[in-house]
Amino acid sequence: MEGVGASLGMGIPARAFYLAMRIAPPGMRSRMWRRLYQRMSKSQLDSNFRFMNYGYKDETQAPLEDGDEGDRLFIQLYHMNIREVRIENKDLLEIGSGRGGGASWIARSLNPRKLVAVDYSGQAVKRCKEWYSHQENLEFIEGNAEALPLEDESFDVVYNVESSHCYANIPKFLGETFRVTKNGGKFCWTDMRDKKTMEKLHDQFIQAGFTVEYRRDVTKNVVDALDLIDEGRREMIRQSAPPSLRKSFETFGGVPGTPIYEALKEGRINYFHYLMTKP
Numbered sequence: 378m379e380g381v382g383a384s385l386g387m388g389i390p391a392r393a394f395y396l397a398m399r400i401a402p403p404g405m406r407s408r409m410w411r412r413l414y415q416r417m418s419k420s421q422l423d424s425n426f427r428f429m430n431y432g433y434k435d436e437t438q439a440p441l442e443d444g445d446e447g448d449r450l451f452i453q454l455y456h457m458n459i460r461e462v463r464i465e466n467k468d469l470l471e472i473g474s475g476r477g478g479g480a481s482w483i484a485r486s487l488n489p490r491k492l493v494a495v496d497y498s499g500q501a502v503k504r505c506k507e508w509y510s511h512q513e514n515l516e517f518i519e520g521n522a523e524a525l526p527l528e529d530e531s532f533d534v535v536y537n538v539e540s541s542h543c544y545a546n547i548p549k550f551l552g553e554t555f556r557v558t559k560n561g562g563k564f565c566w567t568d569m570r571d572k573k574t575m576e577k578l579h580d581q582f583i584q585a586g587f588t589v590e591y592r593r594d595v596t597k598n599v600v601d602a603l604d605l606i607d608e609g610r611r612e613m614i615r616q617s618a619p620p621s622l623r624k625s626f627e628t629f630g631g632v633p634g635t636p637i638y639e640a641l642k643e644g645r646i647n648y649f650h651y652l653m654t655k656p
Contacts, residue, residue, distance in 0.1 A: 427476045427477060430475070430538055431451075432450030433453040439460075450602040454599070455536075464489050464534065465489065469532060469533065470495065470527070470535045470557060472554065473540025474495060476504065477501075477508060479538060484509075484512050489534075491516070493518065495522070495527075496517070502518065522540070524553065530556075535564050547581055552585055555585045561655065561656075562655050570646065571646050575647065591651075594647055610630050611632060614630065
């Protein structure tokens with residue numbers, strides 16, 4: 378887990394996972410993340426649980442239908458990430474789509490011509506195909522962010538939300554993102570890193586060929602949202618996770634009082650948003 382929580386205290390399963398991630402070679406780290414998310418997808422059968430990301434709170438309110446209000450803070454993280462780019466009638470790609478809630482909202486609310494959502498977990502992709510089969514402009518496929526099964530220069534907009542910290546080889550991910558983005562296309566990225574790793578990643582964005590239009594630190598907005606979703610996330614974990622794993626699941630979920638949450642609140646880890654262009 379690059380630049381996030383590698384030395385933080387947490388539940389025993391989560392601590393063991395992070396320690397193994399620190400010493401494993403890149404290929405092994407990718408397989409470990411895949412097994413973790415496969416397990417989560419198999420165990421989390423609730424179709425109402427469609428967002429794995431943290432949330433976002435600011436003065437800009439995403440336009441939502443009544444049925445989406447319960448997921449507003451999760452959706453607003455996606456909205457913040459792509460709201461400065463034109464979406465309507467464009468071809469979009471989400472890398473790391475998880476349980477598909479963000480892709481589904483964008484596809485039905487912002488009217489892209491086509492949205493392809495790629496995830497490493499075959500179980501997650503299977504669930505998404507079942508849940509969102511009625512959306513004609515939305516397609517889910519299984520694939521590795523470091524070796525995308527997609528044609529060169531296929532997408533006007535590529536976006537990535539709170540997923541890249543799980544990737545074993547960031548230069549490969551960025552190279553693949555650059556490859557599938559059309560000339561003049563946009564890359565919208567948001568995720569968390571410690572200061573040193575973020576400085577390295579900023580250089581990697583440029584080395585991959587992207588022009589950075591701007592970057593923003595949105596840590597406070599994310600922490601404010603985590604405070605608001607605290608009760609609901611704890612209850613979801615209580616209902617779905619065995620007692621031995623609840624503390625670790627709370628750590629992964631950024632629940633207030635856990636090490637990653639405290640690191641965000643204290644500024645040891647920061648949450649960033651980047652808007653980039655492929656020249």
